[in-house]
Amino acid sequence: MAGWQVRDYSVDDLEAVVRVEAESGTSDASPLFRLSDAVAALQSLDPAVVAIADEVMVGAAVSRVEGDKAWILRICMLPSWRGQGLGSALLSALERRLFDDGVRTVYAVLPGDETGAVALRNRGFATRSGLVFFEKHASVTPQAISLLTAIGAELPAKGLWSRVAGMEREKRFIERRLVLPLAHPELAAQHGVELPRAVMLFGPPGTGKSTFAHAVAGRLGWPFLELFPARLAAEYGLATGLSRRFDEIARLEHVLVFIDEVEEVAGERSGADATAVGVVNELLKAIVRFRARDGRLLVCATNSVTTLDSAFLRHGRFDYVVPIGPPDREARAALWESYLARSGAEADVAALAAASEGFTPADIAHAARTVSQAMFEQSYDTGTRVEPTTADYLEAIRCTQATVSSAMAEEFAHQTENFARL
Template identity: 45%
Template sequence: MTGWRIRDYHADDVDGILRLWEQMLAVNADPVYGLSDVLASCAKDHAVVAVVGDEVVGAAIGRAAHAQGWVVFLATAAHVNGTSIGSSMLAALESRMAAVGISKLSALMPAAAQARVGAFLQQGFALKQDLHYFERHIPVQREELKILAELGGRVLPRGLWDGVGGMNAEKDLLERRVVMPLAQSELADRFGVVPPRAIVLFGPPGTGKTTFAKAIASRLEWSFVEVFPSRLASHPGGLAGALRESFTRISELEHAVVFIDEVEEIASHRQGEPPSPTQGVTNELLKIIPAFREQPGRLLVCATNFIRALDAAFLRHGRFDYVIPIGLPDEQARWAIWERYIPDAAVDIDVRLLVEMTEGFSPADIEYAARKASQSALENAVSSGAEDPEGPFIEDYVAAISATRATVSAEVAKEFREDIETVGRL
């Protein structure tokens, strides 16, 4: 079943809750909480429902006791994908309960409730032995949410890491060098591995550097804060002062991935007399990074399209653990990217042809061509007047690719390969 959505519980949803309750009893799942507890929590605690049209097909209900939250009811209708909807409802419930300050979300489920186990595991809960006891530590606490809002940061949804299609070589490298030591810091310490504190991602425009930075934050379940130099320029203390103040606020977060895109804007080669304002900002950033590195639970990710423009002192050992190239997608990666953007309704699409035609395209180029093909197919379908039009067709994609100019020129691609050899640090 498709077309379901999740929303907050309304008082007139009680009949739907009762139907789900009766269905649960019918499969011999003896609930831990009674019906009166469930209905009381619907009214005064936290509850979300999944609906298709006006039909309630799922519900997740929780209550908070100081810093501890409990899932008192999780159920989906028999005719829907229980794991998928259940996981989404748990994510929505967690989001609402995190705002009241819980640090742990737990659940007790009867042993017969096997159908709901997958939803908890997919949402990051840990299964305890003997009882189906689930608990999950909320990655960002209430007191941090205000700081995040002030910084323009956010908690990214789970699953972005798995959603990165293709780019397997880059993804594997980031998993081993960056994510693994940070996610398993105690084990890393036992093996004498120092988790990275700062990395640089470099490569041509549109190759997915921002996507990887967000995916790392999602994978670690850390707050994501993007620092925009252009937005800081109007600060009364100037860009250098604004940068210093931002990192001071970031230090109040327990865990954070801090992302600076187009870092060459504030870390370019220092030259000229007298020093320019940009040189002052570069000096400030060079002082900030060592202090940032002393704080556990943080990762600075800087991205640049023009690594040759960066100041030599910026990239030296001791400031950045890794300088990682993010290049154009190979054949396997292009295949995965095309499959992501070709809709199910497309007719007889030769993906191999599209992969061959888009050699030298960045992920952003492929997305643009795919969107262009879909838009063209939609316009043709509407203008045809057909009652049940088909498409998109392979011709739509071929035409879109032919009309798309690759962002990365042969010269830029050549320079990137040279940069891998001269400045890459893996």
């Protein structure tokens, strides 16, 4: 006689089902349906069954019904109960529920080595060979479109990440610590990785902090929303505006929120007037609420972390405090190669990288655009295409004021040593 009892799911079983599901997986491949899909089906009371042994849940099978068709979203069981026919028993009970409700076809898609695959075969489910599974996820639900438009959010292009030239060290850190966990949350959870909720980027002006924020949103396929303190202050008053905007953000499933020059709203409270203190307090409370939800990331940027209120950078508010400094020689060379490739020009990249020491990505972009504009004008005037030379680029570099002075570079190094949290 089986050591379990199979019964219909009840609303009090939700937490136990999630617990069993967390221990059930046998495949490294991600499931077709996310855990959130299964939870939504359970909350909607779509047909589901559970197995109980000694008053402990040991297995569950969850479905979602669409007309006369149904999808099996989960077949899960505790590891110690595998190989005893429990999966087949769960499926048998679930099939009866579905067919009694008028379902005519039941589908299941899962890796061949996943929990439940053997049970599906034993229950007579046929496999379809020669099929290729395609998927594409919408980055935002139709219900959120009007809200995104109302609050000024945008959907950045996915190719932004690949167009961030140079800065490979910073790119690798952001890719591994921010993008990967957020793009693969269930795998991260299996390894006990807490998803990042907020990150502070600091460094001299023009080093690419805003570009990185846009690129991360594009990489994740999430809406990008930049908060402009001056605009919020004009509409509602700054403290009230921040509170209202974060309440609106809470209604979105996914979003990357960016606040540039965050010291404007998070400056040192000591000696500040009551209004400024209230703004900082409101932002700190908003960050706490923001961190309570999955599927979102707050990116703040500042030119100098020393201008921020000390409470702002405490552990528990920002997961990482990341220095984004001026590119080194290798990164400058990569930036120059990128601009030369776009224009089809040829020049001594090593010479350009050496001559542009202290240049930010914005400085290099300015110098490159200066040369491109000059060549365009000469080509128009002469009627013949004029190609730039290394000397043209070196002259543009000489005429461009580097953003990062030696004093700024020294201060950035000091802040990196004392404030970076990687």
